[in-house]
Amino acid sequence: MVTDTYRELPHPRPDLPSVRRALAIGAHPDDIEFGAGGTLARWAANGCEATMLVVTDGSKGSWEPATDRAALAETRRAEQANAAAVLGVTRVIHLDETDGELEYSMALRAELCRHIRLARPDVVFTHDPWQHYQIHPDHRVTGTAALDAVVAARDPLFFPEQELAAHRPAAVMLWSADEPDHWEDIAATFDLKVKALLCHRSQGTNSMGGADQDELRRQAFSDQVREWAAEQGAPGGLLLAESFKQVIP
Ligand SMILES: [Zn+2]
Numbered sequence: 001m002v003t004d005t006y007r008e009l010p011h012p013r014p015d016l017p018s019v020r021r022a023l024a025i026g027a028h029p030d031d032i033e034f035g036a037g038g039t040l041a042r043w044a045a046n047g048c049e050a051t052m053l054v055v056t057d058g059s060k061g062s063w064e065p066a067t068d069r070a071a072l073a074e075t076r077r078a079e080q081a082n083a084a085a086v087l088g089v090t091r092v093i094h095l096d097e098t099d100g101e102l103e104y105s106m107a108l109r110a111e112l113c114r115h116i117r118l119a120r121p122d123v124v125f126t127h128d129p130w131q132h133y134q135i136h137p138d139h140r141v142t143g144t145a146a147l148d149a150v151v152a153a154r155d156p157l158f159f160p161e162q163e164l165a166a167h168r169p170a171a172v173m174l175w176s177a178d179e180p181d182h183w184e185d186i187a188a189t190f191d192l193k194v195k196a197l198l199c200h201r202s203q204g205t206n207s208m209g210g211a212d213q214d215e216l217r218r219q220a221f222s223d224q225v226r227e228w229a230a231e232q233g234a235p236g237g238l239l240l241a242e243s244f245k246q247v248i249p
Helices: 031-045 069-087 106-119 137-154 190-198 201-207 215-236
Strands: 021-026 049-056 091-097 123-127 171-175 182-185 241-247
Touching: 021 031, 021 106, 021 137, 031 049, 031 069, 031 123, 031 171, 031 182, 031 190, 031 241, 049 069, 049 106, 049 137, 069 091, 069 190, 069 201, 091 106, 106 137, 123 137, 137 171, 182 215, 190 215, 215 241
Parallel strands: 021 049, 021 123, 049 091, 123 171
Antiparallel strands: 171 241, 182 241
């Protein structure tokens, strides 16, 4: 007997219809670019008003024990601004929580809710808080708090003292998802994604294989990012993509 062993592959969902505003919430400077930089660049080019919200100050992002953490946070703020400009992102918000020490709190949920109600995005991007074996506590906390903030922003009885109208985004897109079901084509904006990532020069050694040091390593990093984009795109039938788990609030 012949058994049909072919699995039906998931089909990429069509692009979301006209996203006018997007809000990306990341734990650290550079997280948003890794997760959704290509998508944001494409949407921004199509007139989408994109906001990046970076929760922590990135002040532990160095393997050099003698690092001046306040100076590093300052550097990373500037790098984030450069990366945002490359992608065409309109606005960057920094919550300046201490890197590595983010804890879940109602205050954090309320603050993220406030920004969602102010920005009124059609789409919110953030970390998948359910990603298996995600060891960075800031990534887990940010993803959880951002999702909880989406629920709070939607329901008017949460945080009425904010005196802001409730807002329900059309979708939340979780990057680094174990079970992606939505793909965004980044073939046209792949180079911008890499360029934006390379703005984070302070991270060249610890998360980009020495890309800040010479052209050879910059190219190796670019190839690595291309490989990830190809891997993410393959199940969605795309050459280069960012994949997401889409949640409808
Ligand atoms: Zn991070």
